[in-house]
Amino acid sequence: MIVDTHSHINMKQFKNDIDEVISNAKANDILKIIVVGMDKEHNLRSIHLANKYPNLYSSVGVHPTSVDNNKVSEIIPLIKNNKVVAIGEIGIDLHWRKDNLDFQKKIFAEQIELAIKYNLPIIVHTRNSFKEAYDVLKPYKGKVRGVFHSFSSNLKDALLAIDFGFYIGISGVVTFNKAIELKEVVKNIPLDKMLLETDSPFLSPVPYRGKRNEPAYTKYVAKEISKIKEIDEKVVKEITTLNAINLFRLE
Numbered sequence: 001m002i003v004d005t006h007s008h009i010n011m012k013q014f015k016n017d018i019d020e021v022i023s024n025a026k027a028n029d030i031l032k033i034i035v036v037g038m039d040k041e042h043n044l045r046s047i048h049l050a051n052k053y054p055n056l057y058s059s060v061g062v063h064p065t066s067v068d069n070n071k072v073s074e075i076i077p078l079i080k081n082n083k084v085v086a087i088g089e090i091g092i093d094l095h096w097r098k099d100n101l102d103f104q105k106k107i108f109a110e111q112i113e114l115a116i117k118y119n120l121p122i123i124v125h126t127r128n129s130f131k132e133a134y135d136v137l138k139p140y141k142g143k144v145r146g147v148f149h150s151f152s153s154n155l156k157d158a159l160l161a162i163d164f165g166f167y168i169g170i171s172g173v174v175t176f177n178k179a180i181e182l183k184e185v186v187k188n189i190p191l192d193k194m195l196l197e198t199d200s201p202f203l204s205p206v207p208y209r210g211k212r213n214e215p216a217y218t219k220y221v222a223k224e225i226s227k228i229k230e231i232d233e234k235v236v237k238e239i240t241t242l243n244a245i246n247l248f249r250l251e
Helices: 018-027 040-052 072-079 103-120 129-142 153-162 180-189 215-229 232-246
Strands: 002-007 031-036 056-059 084-093 120-127 146-148 166-171 194-196
Touching: 002 072, 002 194, 002 215, 002 232, 018 031, 018 166, 018 215, 031 040, 031 215, 031 232, 040 072, 056 072, 072 084, 072 103, 072 215, 084 103, 084 129, 103 120, 103 129, 103 153, 103 232, 120 129, 129 153, 153 180, 166 180, 194 215, 194 232
Parallel strands: 002 031, 031 056, 056 084, 084 120, 120 146, 146 166, 166 194
Antiparallel strands: none
16 A cells, blocks of 8 residues: 655646546555645645545645735634645745745744644645755744655755654655655665655656656655665555554544
8 A cells, every 4th residue: 555645636637537546546556645735726625535535635734835825724624624634735935936935934834833733744845945944843843743745855954854753755756867866865764754745746757757747656656765775665665654644644
């Protein structure tokens, strides 16, 4: 069994074939999928899908690129749905915008505090922003649990995240030939600190790079990790699945 801990199958790219995508995931041993929200529209769609399909779960949050048009207060009623297993995707993004960093930090901190209040893990987005996100998190050490999703920083930062008590989300990027830094991270951190994810429809792994990603392709992430760490693929799947179940308290 594999868990895709981060998918966006609530996006328009899956509007016409969602049943097929979920069936394809099951056929490839991806038996649980977390559908991640980002804003009001995608939070609601995430919950809708999680309520409809037994093997799907939801996370809700205000993504750092959505802070201008979404309020943290709007996710509070959604948290009470029993298929919501995390607050996310939240964090800091300095790729698209750098002029509103203080506001991004404020919204991030508000959602961290919400996660603590409702005893939920957080899914953290850090695009060109690990240090900034980590600095916001530091005062909450020991109070909040979560994952740095689709990790894209270096080994030093990965070890900081693990020391903080967080997991490292490994996406299809790890299959890219030029992802040398991420391969080094995978080689040098413990398997019991990793989660598998697709970030679908983005970041398709080899051999589907450049095409729409989907949860079924999580298996290629597991395969690459087993290759890098020189351990059995079955072990990768078993340990990362246990990690996902423990963090998100899945059934």
